[in-house]
Amino acid sequence: MYCYNGDNEDSNGSGATYGTPPPALGYVLLQGPIVEAGPSDSARFDGFWKRGYLNYEMTSFILYVNASFYWPLPHQADPQGALELYNYLSGKSRFGDPIINPITGEQTPFMVSGNPVNQEGWYEGSEWPGGPDPANMYFNFGSGLFNFAPGDAQEIVIAIAMAQGSNHLNSISVLKEKVEYIHSFYQNELFQDLHSPKWTAIPKVYELDQNYPNPFNSSTQIKFLIYKPQIVRIDIYNILGQKIQSLLDEHMPEGRHVVEFTAQNISSGIYFYRFQAGEFQDVKKMILLR
DSSP states (O other): OEEOOSSSSOOOSSSOSSOSSOOEEEEEEEEOOEEEOOTTOEEEETTEEEETEEEOOOOEEEEEETTOSSSOOOOSSSHHHHHHHHHHHTTBOTTSOBOBOTTTOOBOSBSSOSBTTTTBSSOSSTTSTTOOOSSSEEEEEEOOOOOOOTTOOOOOEEEEEEEOOSSTTHHHHHHHHHHHHHHHHIIIIIGGGTTOTTOOOOOSOOEEOOOBSSSBSSEEEEEEEESSOEEEEEEEEETTSOEEEEEEEEEEOSEEEEEEEEOOSOOSEEEEEEEEETTEEEEEEEEEOO
16 A cells, blocks of 8 residues: 655645655555464464464555545544445445446456556556546555454554655655565564564574463463474373363474464363474463363
8 A cells, every 4th residue: 555646746835845756655564453264274463373363464445535525534523434434444435335446347445456657557647537636635444354352352563664766656666666575574584583682583492382361261372483394283181181182283384373272061170281393392281260
């Protein structure tokens, strides 16, 4: 998502604000909210991989034009504004109508998704018949829809970048190059070890965290770290040493992971979870309170 100046001379009416050439500004959704998915899926959350979930990508992009009838800012201090914002985040007009790409005639949740640099697709300018002038504009993006349970939490990671090129359109190209680097850095380096102050590679160690919450009622999370890809086993035992469930037995990639244990058909009491990765083993105690 990015914004850029309509010409090569930025001015606020009394003189240049950003100078010439004006820069372009972009927002990057590096990590979207998580939603339940299949058992083989994984999502990034709290510096770990959380199994059984996926991260949402961007699902809508809406351009606001302050003076427009059809695409204005949502009403402020008015309950109607909440519905308008919901429609916008859902990839629709403020009235709830679908968005139609004027170039293709097809429905889309993404406005002005073309490329103004090479003049392809739907973009602000000559390829938007009857479109607004490039002034006093805003935008928002959506990533959903999903429901919040009581006490639930979501984590969203966004980067903001700015770039200045040789002209107002070249600033977009330079910005996109920077965004590619930011995205690669987060996916391949920064996320690999968010707990390291130097953002170094994952140390050659194994870690098994205490489950959380503990004591727990119904379900709890178990987090662990492995420094290389390998088969990981997590088994649940009762206080008599009897295995009651095999929670995980899969080949896992290197990094931090989280699995969820849901206690079904077992009574309150003390239980143990045994972690094994290669020759490394560890056991921790957890308490179930109904």
